[in-house]
Amino acid sequence: MSRTSIMPGFRPTISFTLLYLSLVVLIPLSTLVFKSFQLSWEDYLNIITNKRVLSSFRVSFITALVAAGIASFFGFIVAWVLVRYAFIGKRFFHALIDFPFALPTAVAGIVLATIFQPSGFLGKFLMQTFGIQVAFKPLGIVMALIFISIPFIVRTVEPVLLEFESSMEEAGASLGATRWQVFTKIIFPNVFPALLTGFALAFARGVGEYGSVIFIAGNIPYISEIVPLLIVTKLEQFDIEGATAIALTMLVISFLLLLLINVLQYWVRKRSGQL
C-alpha cells in the first residue's frame, strides 16, 4: 500500500472492485475453462478439426484480415485528411467517424445487408456493372467488418499524426528531400506503429464480430459461416461441448491478440517518447 496514505477509502473501493470484477467477469469467464476440462484432448481435437469448424475459422480470420487491411489503408487517408487539410464539412465528417462505434451492430447488419443485397442500392449496381455479388458471400462479411473497423484505425492514427513534430519534416525538407521522400522516410515510419495497433484492434474486433455480419453473410456453411455464428448454431442444437471447444479456442486467440496489442501500444508510446 501507499506510503503517503492519508487518502481514505482504499479498503472499501478495492474490496468492491475485486468482488464485482470476480462476480461479473472472472467467475463467468472461468466457467468456459472449467467446462472445457470435461472434454478429453481427443474430443477437443475432433471438434476443432471438423471440416466445417476449420472452414469457419478460415472465413473469420481471412475476412477480418482483409477488412482490417482495407480499413487501414482508407482509415489512414481519412485521418491524414482530417488532421492536415481544411475542407467544408470537416467537423461533421470528424464526428461521423465514431458512428460505427455508436450504432448497435444489429442495425448496422440490416442496413448493410439492405444496401448490398442483390436487389439493394449498391448490390444491384455492383452486380450489373461488374458482375460482383457482395451479399451472402465472404465479400459481404468484409464490407461489414470494414464498417466496424473504421473508428479503430482513424482514432488510433489521428492523435499520432496530430502530435507529429513538423520540425522533423522541416529538417528533411531543408536537407533536400522531396515531398514523397519526406512522407515515406519520415512521416510514415513514425505513424506506422499506431497504424499497426489500429489494424490489430480492428482485426481482433472483426474476428469476434457477430451482429453486423450475420445479416449480410448469408451464413452458408463452408463458405460464409463465421466462428461466432457456429458457436450459436452449436448452442441451438444443444451441443454444449462443441460450443465450449470452439469458444475456448476463440478466447485464447483473442487473449493472444490482446497481448500483441499491448506490446504494440508499448512500442507506440516508446517511439513517441512518452516512456
Add this chain to the structure above:
Amino acid sequence: MSHTPPKIVPAKLALRQPRALQDPTWVRWLLTATAVGFISLFICLPLGLVIFQALSKGISTYWSALTQDDTLSAINLTLLVALVTVPLNTVFGVAAAWAITRFDFKGKSLLTTLIDLPFSVSPVISGFIFVLLFGAEGWFGEWLMAHDIKIIFAVPGIILATLFITFPFVARQLIPLMQEMGNQEEEAALSLGASGWKTFWAVTLPNIKWALLYGVLLCNARAMGEFGAVSVVSGHIRGLTNTLPLHVEVNYNDYDVVGAFASASILAALAIVTLILKTALEWKQATR
C-alpha cells in the same frame, strides 16, 4: 513580451512553404475526395438508409410499427436493462478508478488489464458463459430449476450479459484521467480537515465529471444496443425477452422490413444523440 523586433518578411515569401513540406494540390484533392468518398459510402449511406427505409411506406405505417405492443415492450425492456446496468457499472468504474489511481499496491497493472478483459471477448462468448453458469445444463442449472428461478431465456440473463459487455466503459475513461491529475488537490482538502466523502464530492467529482459523463454515455449506448451477447441468453421470446436490437432481428427475419427499420431508426437516433453529446463532451474536456 518579446524584445526581439518583428521580422520583416516579404508577404509572398512568408506564405510560400518549401515544396517538401506541402502536399501538391492534386494530391490534396485526391486524398480529400478519397476520404470523403469512403466515409460517405460506409457511414453516410447507411445512416441515410435507416431513415429512408423506416419511412418508405409512409409516416403512418412507421408510427403503427413503432406503437405495436411487441415494439413497446422491447423498448421497455431495453430501458430497464440500461437502467440497471449503467448505474452499477458507473459505481464500479468510480470505485475501481479511485483504488487504482490513488493507491499503490501489488498487481495493479494486472487489475487494470483484467478490467479491460470484456472488450476482447467476442459478444457471443460473453453470452455463452452465462449459459454455462445458469443454463439448464449449467453449474447452477439444476438448483435454479428446482427453485423455479429463470435466468437464461429471461430478463436476469439479459442484464448479466449486458453487465459483462459494458463492464469496462466507465473505469476505462476515469483511470487515465485520474492518473494524470494526481492527488495533490485531494491531499490538500484532506489535510485541511475535509472528510473522505466531502473530498470526493467537492474536489474529485468536479474534476472528473465530464470524463465520467463520457463513460456513462458510451456505457449506455452499448447497454441499449448490445446484440450478440443478449441474443445468446434471451431466447427471443416476443413481448418478453426481446430487447430493441433483438426485435430488429426478429422483424427482419420475418421480412417485416418497415417494422425492422422502424425499431432500427430508434437505435440509430440513439446513436446520433450519443455522437452529438460525445462531441460536446469532448469539446468540454478540451476546454477544461
